[in-house]
Amino acid sequence: MLPLDFILYLQIIIFLFITPGTPRIVIISYSMNYGIGKCVWSALGDVTANLIQATLVIFVIGSFFSENSMALNAFKWIGIVYLLYLAYDIYKSQPKSILNEGEIKKSNLSFFRDGFLVAGTSPKAWMFFPFIFPQFIDFNSNLLVQFVILITTYIVLDFLSLIGYAILAQKLIKWITTNPKTINTISASVLVIIAVIIVVTQQY
Numbered sequence: 224m225l226p227l228d229f230i231l232y233l234q235i236i237i238f239l240f241i242t243p244g245t246p247r248i249v250i251i252s253y254s255m256n257y258g259i260g261k262c263v264w265s266a267l268g269d270v271t272a273n274l275i276q277a278t279l280v281i282f283v284i285g286s287f288f289s290e291n292s293m294a295l296n297a298f299k300w301i302g303i304v305y306l307l308y309l310a311y312d313i314y315k316s317q318p319k320s321i322l323n324e325g326e327i328k329k330s331n332l333s334f335f336r337d338g339f340l341v342a343g344t345s346p347k348a349w350m351f352f353p354f355i356f357p358q359f360i361d362f363n364s365n366l367l368v369q370f371v372i373l374i375t376t377y378i379v380l381d382f383l384s385l386i387g388y389a390i391l392a393q394k395l396i397k398w399i400t401t402n403p404k405t406i407n408t409i410s411a412s413v414l415v416i417i418a419v420i421i422v423v424t425q426q427y
Contacts, residue, residue: 229372231420232359235306236377238413239351240384242309246341247388253337254389257329262389264331268338269385270378273348277374280352281360299421302354306418309347314411358421 246269253262342348360369 228359228424231417231424232373233376234413235355235417236380238417239347240381244347245345246338246385249337249341250385250388251392253334254392257334259386259389261329261331261334262386264334265338265341266382266385266389268335268340269342270382271335272339272343273352273381274374274378276343276348276352277356277370277377280356281366281370299358302358303418303421305350305354306414306421310411310414310418314408 250262250265253265356373359373360366
């Protein structure tokens with residue numbers, strides 16, 4: 224049994240992943256300074272932090288959602304507001320410059336730690352997992368199976384997107400510099416559409 228609205232979930236996380244954010248800026252910088260191989264460790268740190276965040280949200284406060292449909296509905300609207308805010312923030316944001324600074328030598332553990340801390344302290348992640356992630360789980364049936372499907376999908380796509388950013392770092396930076404508003408406008412528009420879909424399709 225797939226989680227609720229799995230296709231919509233895929234759309235949301237894919238557009239979150241293709242949107243340049245702090246973890247991806249770090250990956251691009253590390254790719255330029257240390258090579259793609261080191262970025263693998265940062266990406267592993269990133270997805271490890273996300274796994275911990277999702278686990279805490281679902282298995283620490285999951286029962287609360289199953290017993291309080293009004294709370295889940297409130298979280299749905301918070302998630303919708305967050306998506307709209309993210310769309311606005313993306314549309315208004317300007318590409319950040321990448322600085323070629325840092326140590327010449329860093330251990331693999333250091334790269335893992337950097338990725339873990341960047342993702343673990345990311346406001347985007349802490350907003351996504353409590354407010355959006357639970358919207359796609361039916362807490363009254365097959366909780367573990369649904370969780371495994373959702374978090375595995377998230378981790379695999381997040382990891383692949385991070386490595387993709389590392390591989391295409393040079394071209395990506397050049398493209399963003401010459402087309403600063405195109406990717407922002409597309410991503411923002413899609414997030415608004417997804418927010419509208421959630422309003423219409425998810426009722427509690």
